Amino acid sequence: MENKQEILGQYFTKIEIVRRLLDLLFSYKKYDNKIKILEPSFGTGNFINGLNEKNYLNIDGCEIDKDLSKKPCDFFEMPLTKKYDLLIGNPPFSKYNLKESYYSLKNYIKSAIWPSLYLTKKELKKDKEKIENIFILKSLKHIKDENSSIGYVLPISFFIKNKNKSVKDEILKYFSTIIIYQNDKIWFDRNIPCCFAIFANINKLKNKIIVIYENSIKNEEVFDIKNIHEELIPQVIFHKNNGYIKNDKGVPLEEFLENKNIKVKKSYKENNISAGNILEKNKIPANKLVENYKLAVVRVGNASVGKCGLINIKDDILNDMFYIFDVKDQYKKNKQIKETICQQINQKIDYFRNITCRVGSKSIKKEDILNLKITA
Numbered sequence: 001m002e003n004k005q006e007i008l009g010q011y012f013t014k015i016e017i018v019r020r021l022l023d024l025l026f027s028y029k030k031y032d033n034k035i036k037i038l039e040p041s042f043g044t045g046n047f048i049n050g051l052n053e054k055n056y057l058n059i060d061g062c063e064i065d066k067d068l069s070k071k072p073c074d075f076f077e078m079p080l081t082k083k084y085d086l087l088i089g090n091p092p093f094s095k096y097n098l099k100e101s102y103y104s105l106k107n108y109i110k111s112a113i114w115p116s117l118y119l120t121k122k123e124l125k126k127d128k129e130k131i132e133n134i135f136i137l138k139s140l141k142h143i144k145d146e147n148s149s150i151g152y153v154l155p156i157s158f159f160i161k162n163k164n165k166s167v168k169d170e171i172l173k174y175f176s177t178i179i180i181y182q183n184d185k186i187w188f189d190r191n192i193p194c195c196f197a198i199f200a201n202i203n204k205l206k207n208k209i210i211v212i213y214e215n216s217i218k219n220e221e222v223f224d225i226k227n228i229h230e231e232l233i234p235q236v237i238f239h240k241n242n243g244y245i246k247n248d249k250g251v252p253l254e255e256f257l258e259n260k261n262i263k264v265k266k267s268y269k270e271n272n273i274s275a276g277n278i279l280e281k282n283k284i285p286a287n288k289l290v291e292n293y294k295l296a297v298v299r300v301g302n303a304s305v306g307k308c309g310l311i312n313i314k315d316d317i318l319n320d321m322f323y324i325f326d327v328k329d330q331y332k333k334n335k336q337i338k339e340t341i342c343q344q345i346n347q348k349i350d351y352f353r354n355i356t357c358r359v360g361s362k363s364i365k366k367e368d369i370l371n372l373k374i375t376a
Contacts, residue, residue, distance in 0.1 A: 011188040012043045013090045013153055018050040021196045024181055024212075025088070025151045026054070029200050034058060035085035038142060040075040040135060043068055047089045060084075076108055076138060080117060083144040090153035091135035093192070102128040117141065122166040132158065133167045140174050149200040150175075156182065156193040161231040161365070168228045175199040176206045176225060182234035183214040195234060213238035239354040247351060250373035256331060256341060259370060262294055262324040264313050271317040273309070275301055278322075281309030282342050284335050288312060291332045295342060296322040300363040306352025308345035310338060323366055344374040 013021075033055045039047050042061040051059060062078060063069040095101045105127055108115050116124060118138040123129050132154055139150055158164055159180060171178070179198040187194055209223040213234035221237055223230070231237075240247065273281065275298045284293050292314050298307040298321050311318065318324075331337045351372070356362040 011090065011093055011190070011192055011194075013046055013187055015046045015050065017185060017187045018046045019053070020183070021151070021153070021181070022047075022050050022054060024179075024196065025149075025198055028179060028198065028202060028205075028210075029149050031056075031085065036060075036083075036144070037086045037088060038062075038082075038084040039089040040078075040087060040139065041089055041091050043090065051088075075135065076103075076115075077111060077113055078142075080113060080141045082142060083148075084142055085144055085148050086151070087139045087142060087149075088151040091132050093132055093155045093194075094130040099128060101131065103131040103134040104128050120166045120170055130164075133164055136167055137170060140170060143174060146174075146201050149198060151196065151198045153187070153194055154197050156195050156233055156235075158197070159195065159232040162229055165229055171199055172225065172228060175201055177202040177208055177210075178225065178228070179205075179210045179212065180232055180234055181212045181214070184235075193235075211237055236355050239351075243351065243354050247348070247371070247373050250375040252370065253341065253345075253372050253374060254370040256327055256337065256374075257295070257325045257370060258328055259366065260326075262313070262326055264294070264296075264311070264324050265317040266320055267317050268319055271319045273311055273316050273318040273322075275304035275307055275321055278304075278307050278309035279346065281311060282346070283339060284310055290335045290338070293338055295325040295327075295338065295345075297325070297345060297364075297369055299323045302353075302362050305356060305362045305364055306345070306349040308342050310342050323369060325369070341374060345369070345372065348372065 035056070035058065037051060037056060037059045039059060039061045042048055042063045043065075048059055048061055060082070062073045062075040064072055064074050066072045092101070105115055105124070118141045119134070120137065123134070123137065136150070136152065143150070177200045179200070181196040181198075182194075207225040209225055209227060209232060211221045211223065211232055211234045213219045219238050219242065221241070223232070273296065278296060278298060281296075284290055292312050293310045294313055296309050296311045296318060298304045300321055304321070311324070326332070327334070327338060327341070352364050352368065353362065355368060356364050
């Protein structure tokens with residue numbers, strides 16, 4: 001199969017990472033060694049091996065790749081009557097620009113396990129859905145009781161604000177505790193932003209989300225479960241609260257900027273403003289109308305995200321990499337305010353680079369800019 005790894009979403013977790021994840025899980029949730037465990041996509045078997053090292057031996061496994069299993073089986077064909085105390089592992093990841101890597105509903109219409117038994121109404125309306133989401137939804141139907149848990153390696157994009165809402169809502173029907181763990185190591189044979197998510201019911205952590213980022217030490221933040229649809233990426237939260245460039249002094253830009261769409265001329269091919277030259281646009285020429293100048297902030301790109309410049313909406317043509325902001329009415333003719341805001345945003349480019357973590361190129365949200373504090 002050409003592009004097998006991408007199509008099957010195979011990113012095998014290193015054994016040293018697996019051991020850390022298992023230690024983390026069992027530090028929060030105590031289980032005896034007789035529990036029944038499922039690894040629904042065992043790949044090279046590192047999770048099963050790690051569990052065996054801890055004397056957990058009552059393990060079922062699924063793996064669809066015949067090159068990795070003598071008895072390949074499809075998790076989506078597993079009968080829902082099979083129940084487990086713990087489901088753990090690294091489900092496949094969908095590759096955002098490779099549709100063959102997604103779960104396709106039509107592939108399972110004739111299955112003995114009808115998709116309607118585990119998909120939500122929203123997912124049933126889609127022809128394709130991210131396969132990691134479907135793994136979670138079906139896994140929910142395999143938990144034995146309220147003492148059961150799920151621990152999955154997931155792409156970090158799962159916890160982007162307001163993404164995968166129907167899946168997150170379904171999780172909350174079964175679990176009252178969520179633990180999201182990320183560290184500064186590379187987990188696979190390539191560097192893909194990911195995390196380990198534990199879904200459980202833990203009395204002392206009822207209705208809590210624990211977000212952990214581990215570098216040299218374990219950094220922990222606690223949120224109410226109602227924040228499930230907020231941005232819950234541990235590395236991002238760590239850098240916002242404890243990063244090398246802090247954002248704790250001054251006045252938020254929302255005091256100076258309007259939060260509304262600004263129409264500008266755009267072209268992918270014929271533009272005179274890009275991330276490559278935006279830093280040069282930091283002054284308003286003396287012979288130009290100040291009110292025609294708006295702030296353009298690069299919204300995406302590993303090297304360019306967060307760069308800011310002042311663009312003239314009458315003269316300039318931009319590509320689609322920018323958020324455009326106007327200042328509030330009392331500042332529209334204030335050249336000094338506009339140039340100062342531009343300068344201070346550029347002084348914190350590293351802040352923007354550190355508070356974003358995506359599967360593809362880094363990207364920031366408008367609210368990241370509006371929440372930035374300056375001393376204008």
